[in-house]
Amino acid sequence: MARRVYAAVVKALGQVPRYELIDLPSPTSNQVEVQVIAAGVHQLVRSIIGGRHYIKPKTSPIVAGVDGVGKLSNGEKIFFISMTPPTGTMSEHVNIHRDMIIPLPNNADPILFAAIMNAGMASWMALRQRARIQPGETVLILGVTGSSGQIAASAARLLGAKHVIGVGRNTSILDQLLSDGKIDASIPLTNDEEQIQQAIAKEAAGVDIVLDFLWGRPTEIAMAGIQSARKDPAQRLRWVEIGQMAGPTIQCSAMFLRSKNIEIMGSGIGPISLTEMLKDLEHMVPLVMEGKLTTSVITIPLKDIETKWEETANAKERVVVVM
The missing domain is CATH 3.90.180.10 (Medium-chain alcohol dehydrogenases, catalytic domain)
Incomplete structure (x- = not known):
């Protein structure tokens, strides 16, 4: 009734x-x-x-x-x-x-769990289910200064990333993430596009996984930076699209796709079933309880x-x- x-x-x-x-x-x-x-x-x-x-x-x-x-x-x-x-x-x-x-x-804590499970799921699923992260890999996070991006930095560490690079607009949060050891290098999006591209070329030429919460123009700049500096074109690069805070579309160079071993994939409801999500979310529960x-x-x-x-x-x- x-x-x-x-x-x-x-x-x-x-x-x-x-x-x-x-x-x-x-x-x-x-x-x-x-x-x-x-x-x-x-x-x-x-x-x-x-x-x-x-x-x-x-x-x-x-x-x-x-x-x-x-x-x-x-x-x-x-x-x-x-x-x-x-x-x-x-x-x-x-x-x-x-x-x-x-x-x-x-x-x-019901408030914390209600807040963090969806945000954590975004990066946790992307790293485990889509990118299949391996211990010792390098992860670049586009949009690291957002709440989901900050959780992604912690998730990458917990899943074995050796080197984490953060790209974001809020410079004070970037500085705090560096100070806390959650990222190893930071690239502010407040610089001009040429400076951002050069910084990505320097810091992320050998990146294994990109977690992309932004899409749009920042993604285009990041792709150009990696393309210009990548030393081993056969090295596998998994680009996982999670959010579109900077725009719903990009222009991607055909040369980038043909000349580098890159896989562009999405992570969300569709590529990952709800059943798979729940199984992975269970692994997050003790990490939240332990404050990790x-x-x-x-x-x-x-x-x-x-x-x-x-x-x-x-x-x-x-x-x-x-x-």
């Missing part, structure tokens, strides 16, 4: 979510009802709600959110995924497929979602809705 719960509801793509009542049906035989504690406001969520993502809900209204942390009826704390819009996760209670949950320790993967977070009460949605759109921290 359906009952009424509050949720972050969107009547049409492009609108700001509103705090409204929805009908929650009884869970089906392959679902469990979850009392939601927190749900992340990831770029993925904003992109879906804004109608800019390849996951496009076919019906409305839409409940925002793709994952979260909650409790089962027996009190067990879990992380869960729901990638089937219009059914989102920013709701007081949700019905989740039994296969889409990961148990969490009772002392797990962490991030800064700001929270929004569900009831304030409409007023806080745009206000937090450019936040440097991860944003989490609490119920």
Whole structure:
């Protein structure tokens, strides 16, 4: 029997979510009802709600959110995924497929897990599932000063990267990442394009893996820098496209593809199944519990979602809705 719960509801793509009542049906035989504690406001969520993502809900209204942390009826704390819009996760209670949950320790911080699992998944999956990182390899991160990029630096280290190069716009964060030992070299995007290309040619000519959160013009500059300086054209280069913060398209030289051993691939929902994602996410849980993967977070009460949605759109921290 359906009952009424509050949720972050969107009547049409492009609108700001509103705090409204929805009908929650009884869970089906392959679902469990979850009392939601927190749900992340990831770029993925904003992109879906804004109608800019390849996951496009076919019906409305839409409940925002793709994952979260909650409790089962027996009190067990879990992380869960729901990638089937219009059914989102920013709701007081949700019905989740039994296969889409990961148990969490009772002392797990629900806010941190709601913030970090999606961000960590972006780089963790890209490195493990797509690039198949090997110990001792060199990783270049385009967009390292964003919250996902900073987590990517930590993930690369944990997965065996010997040398990590960070490219980003925020010079103070670049300096902090260097000081903390999370990256070994930094390249600021505040320089002019020729300087950026020269710096990439110097620092990243022998890179094995590129994690690209930017795409657009920064990617074109990075490709030109690597192409001009790579000493061994047969050395394998895996370029993993994760985000498009600097633009949705690039111009890529045909000569670059023919003259170098480069593989360009995407990492996201599609190339990696939800089942594979969950298996890999389980490996992240102890790393978060041990403080080896962490991030800064700001929270929004569900009831304030409409007023806080745009206000937090450019936040440097991860944003989490609490119920």
